[in-house]
Amino acid sequence: MIRAAGILFIAGDKVLLVQRSANGDHEGEWSIPGGKIEDGETPEEAAIRECREELGTCPDGERAIFARRKKDNVDYTTYLQRVKGTFSPSLNDEHQGFMWAPIGEWPSPLHPGCKVALDKLTMDELQIAKAIVRGDLTSPQYYFNIAMFAVRITGTGVAYRMGLDEYVYRRPEIFLTDDFVERCVGLTIVWEHPETNSLTSDEYADRVVGTIILPYISNGEVWGIAKIYDDTAKTIMENEQVSTSPTVVFKNNKNNKTIKLENGDKVLVEGKPDLLDHLAICEQGVWDKARNPSGVVSVTMTDANESEKRMDENMPAPEMTAADKARKDGEGEIEKKEMEEKEKTARMDADGGEKLDRILKHLDSMHARMDAMEAKFAKKDSEETEEKKNVPGNAPSPSKMDAKKDGEAESEVEKDRKESERDEAAELRKRMDAAEREVKEIKDSAKEIPEAEQNEYTDAQSRADSVAQVFGKQAPRPMRGERLIPYRKRMLEPYRKYSDKWKNVELGLMSKQILDIAEAEIYADAMKAGLQPTDLPPGKFREVTRVDPYTNQRVTTFHGTGTFFKQLGARPRRVTHIGARKENY
Numbered sequence: 383m384i385r386a387a388g389i390l391f392i393a394g395d396k397v398l399l400v401q402r403s404a405n406g407d408h409e410g411e412w413s414i415p416g417g418k419i420e421d422g423e424t425p426e427e428a429a430i431r432e433c434r435e436e437l438g439t440c441p442d443g444e445r446a447i448f449a450r451r452k453k454d455n456v457d458y459t460t461y462l463q464r465v466k467g468t469f470s471p472s473l474n475d476e477h478q479g480f481m482w483a484p485i486g487e488w489p490s491p492l493h494p495g496c497k498v499a500l501d502k503l504t505m506d507e508l509q510i511a512k513a514i515v516r517g518d519l520t521s522p523q524y525y526f527n528i529a530m531f532a533v534r535i536t537g538t539g540v541a542y543r544m545g546l547d548e549y550v551y552r553r554p555e556i557f558l559t560d561d562f563v564e565r566c567v568g569l570t571i572v573w574e575h576p577e578t579n580s581l582t583s584d585e586y587a588d589r590v591v592g593t594i595i596l597p598y599i600s601n602g603e604v605w606g607i608a609k610i611y612d613d614t615a616k617t618i619m620e621n622e623q624v625s626t627s628p629t630v631v632f633k634n635n636k637n638n639k640t641i642k643l644e645n646g647d648k649v650l651v652e653g654k655p656d657l658l659d660h661l662a663i664c665e666q667g668v669w670d671k672a673r674n675p676s677g678v679v680s681v682t683m684t685d686a687n688e689s690e691k692r693m694d695e696n697m698p699a700p701e702m703t704a705a706d707k708a709r710k711d712g713e714g715e716i717e718k719k720e721m722e723e724k725e726k727t728a729r730m731d732a733d734g735g736e737k738l739d740r741i742l743k744h745l746d747s748m749h750a751r752m753d754a755m756e757a758k759f760a761k762k763d764s765e766e767t768e769e770k771k772n773v774p775g776n777a778p779s780p781s782k783m784d785a786k787k788d789g790e791a792e793s794e795v796e797k798d799r800k801e802s803e804r805d806e807a808a809e810l811r812k813r814m815d816a817a818e819r820e821v822k823e824i825k826d827s828a829k830e831i832p833e834a835e836q837n838e839y840t841d842a843q844s845r846a847d848s849v850a851q852v853f854g855k856q857a858p859r860p861m862r863g864e865r866l867i868p869y870r871k872r873m874l875e876p877y878r879k880y881s882d883k884w885k886n887v888e889l890g891l892m893s894k895q896i897l898d899i900a901e902a903e904i905y906a907d908a909m910k911a912g913l914q915p916t917d918l919p920p921g922k923f924r925e926v927t928r929v930d931p932y933t934n935q936r937v938t939t940f941h942g943t944g945t946f947f948k949q950l951g952a953r954p955r956r957v958t959h960i961g962a963r964k965e966n967y
Contacts, residue, residue, distance in 0.1 A: 438473070877905065
């Protein structure tokens with residue numbers, strides 16, 4: 383990755399921009415002065431050196447990191463420096479012109495990396511949050527009195543809860559949904575978990591450090607952009623490896639199911655939570671899955687880890703003195719116990735594959751047991767039938783009658799045993815069917831969308847999104863493992879009510895050929911209902927914002943009926959008389 387830095391000079395309400403020449407890349411594009419960071423330089427040192435080379439000067443003054451972007455294989459740090467007035471640089475051959483542009487009135491074309499920093503000058507906190515989600519700005523970003531971090535709210539799939547010695551499975555179809563994401567807006571962020579599951583008034587006052595402003599789904603997990611207000615929390619989250627841990631509350635456990643494996647391990651399959659109580663900043667979270675803390679994204683810590691790795695690779699290991707060795711031997715037992723604890727915690731594979739294999743083996747064992755029992759019953763039934771066939775006449779012989787009398791007690795015991803085994807088999811089959819359903823969900827969630835179908839998924843989402851925008855929404859992406867036809871049906875479901883033809887028709891069993899027809903007609907009816915709403919009271923309008931495909935500009939229109947705009951017009955006038963002027967009319 384290319385590392386570079388530059389300085390954004392501001393004089394009053396104007397920004398210094400330079401235009402690149404043919405002697406470098408991005409010819410003709412406008413940018414700020416800056417360039418690549420050389421070995422041994424800090425980003426600020428590189429920015430100062432590049433300014434002196436490109437402008438012939440670098441004014442003295444205070445400067446601070448304003449924006450950072452790590453995208454398209456370029457890591458660019460922008461420093462902001464205010465100067466007393468405009469100045470005329472002496473450009474080198476890397477640039478062919480300069481200008482002091484008013485903030486927000488940028489020349490075209492802009493260098494893409496420069497555009498992000500310039501846009502931030504006019505961004506609010508929500509726009510900055512969206513830029514972090516897109517990857518145009520790194521985490522954290524500082525804005526007024528807050529720091530904005532990307533944090534994990536919850537993972538999905540399988541994780542291990544060491545405190546309870548159990549595995550937990552959170553279903554993607556419950557947590558990776560628009561409904562759950564919306565529930566995360568405003569989620570309280572606290573420093574470490576309180577003693578009780580739910581926050582009390584006192585605990586809230588003592589622990590709260592921020593809130594979630596923009597939740598989103600990323601790589602099978604629910605993330606969010608956090609607004610952090612507490613200064614101590616800002617410093618620790620930026621400079622130390624910390625993570626997150628969510629607390630959800632269930633009214634009862636009827637929606638939760640537990641699968642118990644033959645070796646005693648338990649897998650808790652969670653249902654839909656009734657309350658999202660809080661998100662805690664902590665040293666290690668369950669959804670780190672026994673690996674390094676990863677619930678808080680900090681580019682500062684990323685830099686520190688990369689620097690530490692480079693130092694470890696380049697520096698020889700120090701020689702161990704006798705005292706060091708003695709201390710090392712004394713610490714051996716402690717380290718051994720710590721390693722054993724870590725190994726226990728690390729039993730869970732990152733993607734849940736190991737746990738899934740164990741559950742599948744458990745099911746195989748149950749299947750084998752079930753098959754053996756059924757084979758045993760079938761054999762006994764066959765033997766009894768054959769025995770009856772070998773008896774001559776309608777009545778058994780005297781010898782067999784005697785044998786039957788002697789074995790009556792044994793037969794009753796055998797009958798009871800048989801019924802008990804059949805009851806056990808029925809219960810086993812019931813448990814096995816329930817476990818198979820849970821495993822199918824786990825297996826389905828692990829499937830990836832085939833590459834050949836990616837374009838079809840994109841087209842389906844685009845069709846749904848064009849309608850969703852009319853209602854002020856966005857079409858969600860397919861969930862992990864979701865097949866194309868179910869995804870298309872899920873996208874249609876919210877809009878079926880707008881189609882008189884299809885609103886009472888179930889989509890579940892619909893074939894692809896019929897789905898193609900229904901999809902076009904349902905979307906057309908929904909689009910019409912959105913642009914010509916009949917469900918809005920007079921004077922209320924629906925705001926629809928779209929991006930023009932040619933100009934890339936956001937265009938907002940209002941749809942509805944009523945008398946709202948009449949209030950903005952001139953007062954109506956009427957004729958009172960014709961002819962001579964009439965006084966006091």
